Amino acid sequence: MTDDEGGRDPGPDRIRSVAVHREDVANALEATLRSDREVVLRATPPFSGRMRARLHALDAGGGDGDADAGDGGPAPLHIDPRALVADAPPYPEVDDTAAEYPDADLAARRKRHAEAVEDWRETVRERVAETVEIEVDGETRIVDVTALG
Known part of the structure; x- marks a missing residue:
């Protein structure tokens, strides 16, 4: 793509690596597993070879974020937190913890x-995984993940 092509922002096909903060991945995964909310790691245009993806709730006040592309530019890239964790353990449920310690009082x-x-x-x-699959123009690509923190 050249600068002469309508002044459009470069698309996500330029992305080679995505940087995510480990805490953001844990928060997004926990929110996804513990609620009906759809929480992702989101990278917004303009896209470059190395992008930072931040915590984003798709159901937050401003819509799902795809409306940002209404100006003809590329839509934000959303990454499911489950795709960013290799062998995620099951989330500890309250009932399971209680069953492990049946004689403990409530505070314990x-x-x-x-x-x-x-x-x-x-x-x-x-x-946090070393790579993640992202969808670009209907095709799946593998990009590197840089874990921060």
């Missing part, structure tokens, strides 16, 4: 559940 169960959630989050942060 809450503490143990909070510890289980923090252990899960740490595991997710450690397992």
Whole structure:
């Protein structure tokens, strides 16, 4: 694509790597697993070889973000957090934690559940994948992932 092609922003086909913060990946995955919200890591145009993807809720006030492309430019790139975690462990449920400690009082169960959630989050942060598949013009491409933090 050249600069003479209608002044359009370069598309996501230019992306070679995506940088994500480990904490953003854990937050997005937890929100996705624990609620009906659709939370992604989002990179916005103009696109370049190296992009930073940030936490974004698709159901947040401004719509899903694809409307941003209404000016003829490329749409934002949305990456499912599940695609960014290699072998994500199951999220610790309250009932499972309670079953592990049936004789513990409520305060102890809450503490143990909070510890289980923090252990899960740490595991997710450690397992951010080295590559991720993204969709570009109906085709799937593999790009590198740079984990920050």
